[in-house]
Amino acid sequence: MNFKVAEGIVGISVHDKEIARFEGQYPVPDGITYNSWVIEDDQTILLDTADSAFTGCWLRELSAVLGEKKPDKLVISHVEPDHSGSIAAFVEAYPDVTLVGNAKTFAMLDQFFPQPVKAARQIVKDGDVLETANHRLRFVFAPMVHWPEVMLAFDEATGTLFSADAFGTFGALERIGGWTDEARRYYGNIVGKYGAQVQAVLKKAAQLPVKRLCPLHGPVLEEQAMSEALASYEKWSAWQPESDGTLIVCAxxxxxxxxxxxxxxxxxxxxxxxxxxxxxxxxxxSYAVGLAFRYGRIVLAATTYDGAYAPAMEAFISSMKMKGLQNRLFGLVENGTWAPMAAKQMAAALEGLKNCRVLEEKVTLRSAMNAKNEEEIRALCEALYA
Ligand SMILES: Cc1cc2nc3c(=O)[nH]c(=O)nc-3n(C[C@H](O)[C@H](O)[C@H](O)COP(=O)(O)O)c2cc1C
Ligand SMILES: [Fe+2]
Ligand SMILES: [Fe+2]
Known part of the structure; x- marks a missing residue:
């Protein structure tokens, strides 16, 4: 589908409902969209393409928007294949186009397309401006949000920030139930490790008169939705909990x-x-990883398993470590019929998480919950909020 974003800017969005797991990992019950953007002026500038599974559909939508016109430039914000996958086919259809990226963009593009994409290339630097009659597109580099070559582009004429994967979300364009929950799951799992880099970009964005955010996945964010999204990104990237509630994760x-x-x-x-x-x-x-960015208190409950603990919990702890989760208070619950080991080993696994603390009050089940466990649970709940 295509839709008007602002004066002279059209969005093209392909909704992938077929994908089993996004990036091979994350279930997306409501699918995922790949967005690209067209600036229609004396020159036609396109920002990004779509996943190769949708090349045909995306090219048809693009040609419906362009009509007889040919795109003059394709800005490549991010080379990850969910956005660059259709570049070779696009250049075949429009061989006179100039590709716009930075030095890293083109190095990566050549790695993904070993048969070099034959089109003119324009290398831009942070802060450079691409000018058309009525638009001024300023590049804002966003290294490691969440890849090194990522660059955002701010159209000074309309106040539109093309934000690459930042502010993206799983699900359809009209997300049922709002942006935050699935955007948090997207952020935590995909961008989460790079809080410091997101903070740096938020500082740059704060200097710009941004009226709307155009991410590569999910809806355009304006007004209240934009303010909320910016506030959420401030919190998530600073490892600040959104709420004083507790997340309980069980295996x-x-x-x-x-x-x-x-x-x-x-x-x-x-x-x-x-x-x-x-x-x-x-x-x-991935749902637990997303919620770990929401709550400041996390209780891990796991069964002992072959002298270690439930593999699903190992995987979750490993994800939290990979994402560099900070500033959390942990409580532990273990179960073991003959030699409970889970709490000790989970505590050891959590070591190294910055500004995190594990409560001494733990719960040890020896198969089923008994009266002593009920006492321990009460003590744990109190300690969480002491
Ligand atoms: C595959 C398997 C391995 C287990 N390994 C251990 C173990 O190493 N030590 C132990 O104390 N209990 C072990 N148990 C027993 C579990 O702790 C017991 O099933 C659990 O306490 C019951 O809790 P649940 O209903 O939440 O699974 C094991 C159980 C299973 C199924
Ligand atoms: Fe990406
Ligand atoms: Fe993406």
Whole structure:
């Protein structure tokens, strides 16, 4: 589909509902969109393409927007294949186009397309401006948000910030249930590690009179939605929790550890606290990673498994470490029928997370929850908010 974004700017969005997992990892029950943008003026400038699975569909949509016109330039904001995948086919269809990128862009492009893409190339630097009769497109480099070559582009004429993957989200253009939840899951899992780099870009963006954000995935954000998105990115990138609630993440086998996790949730909600529970045996880990960026308190509940602990929990902890999660308070729940080991090993695995602390109050189940465990749970819940 295509839609008007601002005076002289049209969005083209392809909705991928077929993909099993985005980037081979993240389930996307509502699919994902690949957005590209057309600036129609004395020159026609296109920003980004679409995943190669949608080349035909995207080219048809593009030609519907362009009519008889030919694009003069293609700006490549990001070389990851979900956006660059159609570049070779695009250049075949429009061989006179000039590709606009930075030195890193073209090095990567040549790696992804070993048969070199035969088109003129224009190399830009941070702060350079691409001018048309009615638009001034200023490049704002955003290294490591979340790849090294990423550059945003700000159209000074309309106040439009083409923000590459930043502010992107899973799901359809008209996200049901708002932007935040799926955008957080996208941020935490895909961009999360690079908080410092996101902070640097937010500082640059704060100097610009931005009226709208145009990310490569999901809806255009304006007004209230834009302010909320900027505020969310400020928090997430600074590792600041959004809420003083608790995330409980559970990995068990037969339901007993989960029962304890559920008890913790009801204990907290009964005390008027916000609490969310992710059962890693039923839900994808990426949901827990996303929520770890929302909550400042995290309870990990895992069953001991072959002298170690449930692999799903190992994978979750490993993701938190990979994303460099900071500023969190952890509580631990373990289960073991003959030699509970999970809490000790989870605590060891959490070492090295910056500004994180593990509570001494832990819960040790020896199969099913008993009266002593109920006491331990109460003590843990109190310690979380002490
Ligand atoms: C594959 C497997 C390996 C296990 N390994 C251990 C172990 O090394 N030490 C231990 O104390 N319990 C071990 N257990 C027993 C679990 O701790 C027991 O199933 C658990 O306490 C029940 O909690 P759940 O209902 O949440 O799975 C193992 C259980 C399974 C199924
Ligand atoms: Fe990307
Ligand atoms: Fe992307």
């Amino acid at each position: 068990g086998f037969h339901g007993h550890t989960l029962a304890a996790a559920e008890r913790i949730r009801s204990e907290l909600t009964a005390a008027g606290r916000e609490a969310a529970l992710v059962d890693l045996t039923a839900e994808d880990k």
